[in-house]
Amino acid sequence: MPTLHSSLIALHVGAGALGLAAGLVPLTAAKGGRRHRMFGWLFVVLAGGALVAAVALETLYAQPAWLILATWSAAYQLFGAIRSLRLKGRSPGRLDAVAAVAVLVGVAAILLWLKPANAGAGPLALARSVATWLALVAGYDLTRPLYARVWSTRLRPLDHGLKMTGAFFAMASAAGGNVLRGEQPWSQIGPLVAGFVVMIVVARRLLVRPPLTRNAAFAPR
Numbered sequence: 001m002p003t004l005h006s007s008l009i010a011l012h013v014g015a016g017a018l019g020l021a022a023g024l025v026p027l028t029a030a031k032g033g034r035r036h037r038m039f040g041w042l043f044v045v046l047a048g049g050a051l052v053a054a055v056a057l058e059t060l061y062a063q064p065a066w067l068i069l070a071t072w073s074a075a076y077q078l079f080g081a082i083r084s085l086r087l088k089g090r091s092p093g094r095l096d097a098v099a100a101v102a103v104l105v106g107v108a109a110i111l112l113w114l115k116p117a118n119a120g121a122g123p124l125a126l127a128r129s130v131a132t133w134l135a136l137v138a139g140y141d142l143t144r145p146l147y148a149r150v151w152s153t154r155l156r157p158l159d160h161g162l163k164m165t166g167a168f169f170a171m172a173s174a175a176g177g178n179v180l181r182g183e184q185p186w187s188q189i190g191p192l193v194a195g196f197v198v199m200i201v202v203a204r205r206l207l208v209r210p211p212l213t214r215n216a217a218f219a220p221r
Contacts, residue, residue: 005061012053016175019046023168027198031161031206040164044082047171051075054174065114066127066188067174069107073134074170076103080141081163084156091148092141100138107135126185130170130192137166161202169195 002010025039054071057063076099083096111131114124144151151159172191180187 005057008053008057008060012050012057015046015049015053016171019043019050020168020172020175022046023171027165027168027202031157043164043168044078047074047078047167050171051078065110066130066177069110069127069130069134070170070174070177070188072103072106073130073137074167074174076134077137077163077167077170080137081160081167084160084163087152087156089152091152092144096141096144100141103138104135107131107138126188130173137163158203158206161206162199165199165202166195169198 019042022039023043026036026043029036029039051071051074054067055075058068058071079099080096083092111128114127114131147155169191172195173188176187176191177184
């Protein structure tokens with residue numbers, strides 16, 4: 001009979017694998033097009049299921065620090081990507097600030113706690129690198145009200161695209177580290193490096209060719 005632990009693992013692995021497969025489509029499809037939107041939301045639903053299971057596993061059962069940080073990174077960037085869609089015509093508000101501050105406090109706490117003895121699988125430097133990236137994203141989010149009009153009218157699609165890409169590759173890194181344990185740390189580092197490269201490509205595409213205007217979330221006001 002399945003236990004709670006095995007059920008959570010099945011949900012996490014199944015939803016995560018399907019989510020990564022679905023997420024490949026919006027990464028390559030025309031931004032703002034029908035396929036991009038349809039598979040993008042499918043990725044959000046599946047990734048959400050995988051992350052809920054991951055949080056439950058990390059709360060109920062001991063997990064390595066790098067895996068906890070990967071979950072935080074994917075969850076926060078996924079949250080930010082969805083929020084950028086919802087903030088059409090508005091600047092980031094209190095909810096966004098509270099989320100960013102909570103992440104910064106959490107990252108500071110885990111960095112203070114993190115030592116070689118409790119880092120778990122994977123090098124300590126990798127866990128610190130993920131924590132630093134997460135802190136940079138949260139710190140950037142706190143600066144957005146300073147240039148709210150520019151962000152709302154010009155940078156919002158870029159914000160969405162880069163955070164969704166970051167969430168995808170954070171999940172891929174966690175999957176690589178779990179599935180290819182014998183190849184750590186490269187099975188974790190590889191997806192992160194690929195993610196940075198794809199972010200550069202996504203940023204260039206969004207800056208040169210804005211999303212299709214038939215996507216109501218990014219249509220000009």
